[in-house]
Amino acid sequence: MRILLFIALLLPALVHPATLLSVSVDRVDGAYVLRSEAWFDVSIDKIYGVLLDWDQSTKFSSVVVESRNVEPDEFGRRRYYSRNQACLWFFCKSFERHGFVTFEPLKYIEATVDPEKSDFQISDERWEFREEGNGTVVVYDLKMKPKFFVPPLIGPALMKRKLKSGGTDAIDRIEAVAQEWTPDAE
Numbered sequence: 001m002r003i004l005l006f007i008a009l010l011l012p013a014l015v016h017p018a019t020l021l022s023v024s025v026d027r028v029d030g031a032y033v034l035r036s037e038a039w040f041d042v043s044i045d046k047i048y049g050v051l052l053d054w055d056q057s058t059k060f061s062s063v064v065v066e067s068r069n070v071e072p073d074e075f076g077r078r079r080y081y082s083r084n085q086a087c088l089w090f091f092c093k094s095f096e097r098h099g100f101v102t103f104e105p106l107k108y109i110e111a112t113v114d115p116e117k118s119d120f121q122i123s124d125e126r127w128e129f130r131e132e133g134n135g136t137v138v139v140y141d142l143k144m145k146p147k148f149f150v151p152p153l154i155g156p157a158l159m160k161r162k163l164k165s166g167g168t169d170a171i172d173r174i175e176a177v178a179q180e181w182t183p184d185a186e
Helices: 002-014 044-052 054-059 155-180
Strands: 019-028 031-040 064-070 078-088 091-104 108-113 120-132 135-146
Touching: 031 155, 044 108, 044 120, 044 135, 044 155, 054 064, 054 078, 054 155, 091 120
Parallel strands: none
Antiparallel strands: 019 031, 031 135, 064 078, 078 091, 091 108, 108 120, 120 135
C-alpha cells in the first residue's frame, strides 16, 4: 500500500506539462502586440501540425467558436477562417478573421488577415518552432488592430489582460490536443 501511495505522489513530478516561459502584451500605435514563448512536452511535428490545422483551433482556444481551413485562393495561397467571441466585462463582441497562411515545415507558420473580409485592420500571427530537450519551444507573435470599438479608458488594459490570460490558459489545451494529434485526424 505504501508503494502505491509513493508512486501516486511521485507521478505528477514525472509528468512535464506545458510551461509558459514568457509572455508580454503591449499597445503600440493603436495595435496590440503579444509575444509568448512556451515549452510543450510534444514532438515538433505534432505541435506544428496542430497549429497549422485551423480545424483544431476550437479545441484549445476558449474564444474561438468556429474555425476551419479554407480552400486555397486562385493564386494557390492557403487560407483560413475563424470566428471568435470574447467579452471584456459588459462589452461582448463576435468577430471574424479571413486570412492567408504561409509556412516552412517545422520552422514557422505565419497567418495574415485579409482586412477587406475581416473585423481587423491588422491581425498578423507567427509561430516559430524549435526542438528543446524532449519537447518543443514555440515562440508566438501577434500584432492586431481591431476595426471594432474598444472603450478607450478601460479597453486597452482589459484587452491586454484578456490576451495574456487567454494565452496562458490555452497552452495546456494545445499540448493535450497535440499529444493526440495525427495527420489522419483531419
